[in-house]
Amino acid sequence: MHIRSLKDEVSPAEWQLRVDLAACYRLVAAYGWTDLIYTHISARVPGPEHHFLINPYGLLFEEITASSLVKVDQNCNAVIDTPFPVNPAGFVIHSAIHAARGDAGCVLHTHTRAGVAVSAQACGILPISQQATYVLASLAYHDYEGVALRDDEKPRLQADLGRASHLMLRNHGLLVVGASIPEAFVLMFNFEASCQIQISAQSGGPLVHVNPAITAGVAAMLEADGGKVGGDFAWPAMLRKVERLDPSYKT
Numbered sequence: 001m002h003i004r005s006l007k008d009e010v011s012p013a014e015w016q017l018r019v020d021l022a023a024c025y026r027l028v029a030a031y032g033w034t035d036l037i038y039t040h041i042s043a044r045v046p047g048p049e050h051h052f053l054i055n056p057y058g059l060l061f062e063e064i065t066a067s068s069l070v071k072v073d074q075n076c077n078a079v080i081d082t083p084f085p086v087n088p089a090g091f092v093i094h095s096a097i098h099a100a101r102g103d104a105g106c107v108l109h110t111h112t113r114a115g116v117a118v119s120a121q122a123c124g125i126l127p128i129s130q131q132a133t134y135v136l137a138s139l140a141y142h143d144y145e146g147v148a149l150r151d152d153e154k155p156r157l158q159a160d161l162g163r164a165s166h167l168m169l170r171n172h173g174l175l176v177v178g179a180s181i182p183e184a185f186v187l188m189f190n191f192e193a194s195c196q197i198q199i200s201a202q203s204g205g206p207l208v209h210v211n212p213a214i215t216a217g218v219a220a221m222l223e224a225d226g227g228k229v230g231g232d233f234a235w236p237a238m239l240r241k242v243e244r245l246d247p248s249y250k251t
Helices: 012-030 088-100 113-119 130-136 151-161 181-201 212-224 231-245
Strands: 041-044 052-054 070-072 106-110 139-142 166-169 173-178
Touching (some): 012 052, 012 181, 041 088, 041 181, 052 088, 088 106, 088 151, 088 173, 106 181, 113 166, 113 173, 130 212, 139 151, 173 181, 181 231
Parallel strands (some): 139 166
Antiparallel strands (some): 041 052, 041 106, 106 173
């Protein structure tokens, strides 16, 4: 599939964002968090226009490149000509969050088996792992309303998310809001790990819960550090991983 390069058609800042977002899609594929061509990762484009980048509907995450990403406005109109459509359900969820959260540099949503399994449990995320303490420090829940095609769900989604970094979509999956692509990736890494650990632990004996004071301490630490989770520190290593797997993400 030939896709024309957009490197010389966009600003250097947007191109770097495209490269990082394409890398994030490749990482999600590499870690097995995909659901065929479904689910989305969006990133806000710098500038006052309130545009954001999202995946071209129909491509596998392992196929996405910097130039194939679709730039859309708040009404789901493509800003740059593209042969690809955008998934309406993905647009409803992501546009709602980008509209409500000025700090939402990147929104990452998955339908993993472990994530959906825990989202279907009444208890939600349990405080049984170190990873879970980071999630519980900033976690919200949103009840399932069917496939997200209706704009009237947006206010409820925005209200349920509030200022949280992690959102468990009941009977649906996981979503994180990061100030940047690296931050969102690390948030989802811990969120997904928490769910996988929980499902595994529940197959054994009685569970030991982390002392609530420890979780409260993590929340206080993150608040004091502006909610940062070390994404920028881990990201160069993640880029090296993607580069080894397939450097075509940068095209």
